[in-house]
Amino acid sequence: MSELEITIETLEDNIVLIKPSGYLDAHTFEQLDCTIQEIFENQTHRLIVNLEEVNYISSAGAGVFIGAISQAHENSGNIIFLSPSPNVQDVFDLLGLSQIFSFASQLEEALEKF
């Protein structure tokens, strides 16, 4: 598997589901950042990000989400995080992001949050 793979799926009401797999660090974060920016520019500011297959995240990866959430809110959108892996959850806890970001454990639950 390459360092980071990203799948994209458009769901109901033009909500987009992004699923990165691999690690999100200073080497790979730009790939995810570009993907999110393209979706923002061309489609929607309502995203669900499935994090169950992200096995490592550093501040570079967390920074992508911080920037993206701010942009989403400015455009009446939101980002819901689905099933973060234990390592990702630990980093969100460490940064205090677990109290700020919105999470869901099931896709249906994530869709209901919009």
Next chain:
Amino acid sequence: MSSLPPQNADSGAFNEMLQISSQTENLEKLRNFIQRMVSSSNLESTLHNRIVLAVDEAVSNIIEHGYPPTQPGRIQVEVQANASLFSVLIRDSGRSFHPGEIANIDIRKHVQQGKRNGLGIFIMRQIMDEVDYSFQEGLENTLRLVKYIT
């Protein structure tokens, strides 16, 4: 880099070094090295991934701010561990960086403003017991990260 266990690993005392070029593709190699070091140390396992993260953040900062992207330089990472502490010395000869001058962040304001900077040093301070920096201008910068083993 050796794939063998560090010397005297049973007693938790060892000293190993890794040298990498300041390019982000080497971060995975760095993380694998630190993972092997923490696994051989007396640190409790719940801290392992956090120590790997703290060192990743330190080296990522040097890669981003220390050297021009077109002229990568050397970064030397030395682990010194014993029964009471796990210490990482990170040396480079790039532009000096002063973590002490960077204030801690208010994460809620950071998110509201969409700011991405300052997270790495915040993470290092959250995880490690000591984050010390020394430098000889233009010669060598040394960042020392220490975690005490209780």
